[in-house]
Amino acid sequence: MIEAVGLTKRYGAKTAVHNLSFQVRPGTVTGFLGPNGSGKSTTMRMILGLDAPTSGRATIGGRPFRQLPNAPRQVGALLDAKAVHGGRSARQHLLCLAQLSGIPARRVDEVLGVVGLQDVAKRRSKGFSLGMGQRLGIAAALLGDPQVLLFDEPVNGLDPEGILWVRNLMKQLAAEGRTVFVSSHLMSEMALTAEHLIVIGRGQLMADMSVKDFISANSADFARVRTPDSEPEQREKLTSTLAEAGGQVVAEKDGALRVSGLPLPRISDLAHEADIRLWELSPHQASLEEAYMQLTQGAVDYRSTVDQRAGLQEAPAGYGPQGGVPQGYAVPGYTPGQPNPYTQQAAGAAPGQGYPPPAQGHPYGAEPYGAPHPYGQQPQAPAPMPPSAPAPAPADPATPHPEDAR
Numbered sequence: 001m002i003e004a005v006g007l008t009k010r011y012g013a014k015t016a017v018h019n020l021s022f023q024v025r026p027g028t029v030t031g032f033l034g035p036n037g038s039g040k041s042t043t044m045r046m047i048l049g050l051d052a053p054t055s056g057r058a059t060i061g062g063r064p065f066r067q068l069p070n071a072p073r074q075v076g077a078l079l080d081a082k083a084v085h086g087g088r089s090a091r092q093h094l095l096c097l098a099q100l101s102g103i104p105a106r107r108v109d110e111v112l113g114v115v116g117l118q119d120v121a122k123r124r125s126k127g128f129s130l131g132m133g134q135r136l137g138i139a140a141a142l143l144g145d146p147q148v149l150l151f152d153e154p155v156n157g158l159d160p161e162g163i164l165w166v167r168n169l170m171k172q173l174a175a176e177g178r179t180v181f182v183s184s185h186l187m188s189e190m191a192l193t194a195e196h197l198i199v200i201g202r203g204q205l206m207a208d209m210s211v212k213d214f215i216s217a218n219s220a221d222f223a224r225v226r227t228p229d230s231e232p233e234q235r236e237k238l239t240s241t242l243a244e245a246g247g248q249v250v251a252e253k254d255g256a257l258r259v260s261g262l263p264l265p266r267i268s269d270l271a272h273e274a275d276i277r278l279w280e281l282s283p284h285q286a287s288l289e290e291a292y293m294q295l296t297q298g299a300v301d302y303r304s305t306v307d308q309r310a311g312l313q314e315a316p317a318g319y320g321p322q323g324g325v326p327q328g329y330a331v332p333g334y335t336p337g338q339p340n341p342y343t344q345q346a347a348g349a350a351p352g353q354g355y356p357p358p359a360q361g362h363p364y365g366a367e368p369y370g371a372p373h374p375y376g377q378q379p380q381a382p383a384p385m386p387p388s389a390p391a392p393a394p395a396d397p398a399t400p401h402p403e404d405a406r
């Protein structure tokens, strides 16, 4: 089991993770969701001992990663598929990892087969495509046949066959009783892969529940109702009939009505009594994507704006302003720009934890295996993070972000 207790990470003025507490249990795939910059990678890095928490703790099987005996045999991770010595072949890369952890060489060939790279095993990895690199990263994670696996965006760059393969692999690993913690932005994929979700926004816990409960807690089911297109007066009559009966009726772009607050049979009866013909009366169950959008709208830091094209050409018809709640996502109680009404505050912070210094190269670091651990953060005093405002700037500079170095 992976456990985070009051986990907090500040990089200078930036609070990346604030007071995060959750457990990732064995036997199920747990999805880790959150908008860009919400702190998912930082959390995973702290779990893997690559970053020191400012306060709180992250443990695997009750111990911090760095105190696990022969950690690569217990924990496998894919954090950054590009963290490979490009001059080495895929096989050499895996062999190096295996030797450092006392894993027999035959396991290298096994995992190369599992990820489908056996035919390119002798090619230098710097010539690998994004998807091939992901496969190599997954092979490295599987090398020690570990009980605990963390994957940061594992399907990034994979083709449809690869995505299906990763989905089945995650499920199979969980079915074998392993702990599988996976971050992804692909909601449709997560809906098919994960059973449990941990959702964060601006470094704080927003939801920790099953996918099923998450969808029902963060979305409202509704009915789509459609009257004959050629009879707009029927649609108006139905709108007022349903509203009088207590339904909430919203006109959709395609001419249908989105009705909530009334069960389907009641809508049918009301239409029948008012002598209104229906072309469509269908239930709509929210998707994980809709529920996720509803929950996280107020915690999104990076929003696109309309491309004004510097007046170079006219915007095509129908190219409307963006930002705020996307079309089709009703968010009750949410006003764009306001704090998300669904945000939950995590429980009180755990006391700050000391952290042992690095003893050896880290298998999941940004450098090739065996390189010095990028650990270098000193635990800092915990500070509360306002939901959307930055903390006051301290004197110490922020650690360079790994992404900035690329």
Ligand SMILES: Nc1ncnc2c1ncn2[C@@H]1O[C@H](COP(=O)(O)OP(=O)(O)OP(=O)(O)O)[C@@H](O)[C@H]1O
Pocket (backbone or CB within 6 Å): 011, 014, 015, 016, 034, 035, 036, 037, 038, 039, 040, 041, 042, 043, 398, 399, 400, 401, 402
């Ligand atoms: N070493 C660092 N120094 C300074 N800021 C950092 C560092 N690492 C992360 N951050 C900041 O912490 C925040 C969380 O980043 P993180 O990479 O954990 O988010 P994420 O949820 O994984 O994002 P994404 O979905 O885009 O991958 C961001 O604002 C990021 O810029």
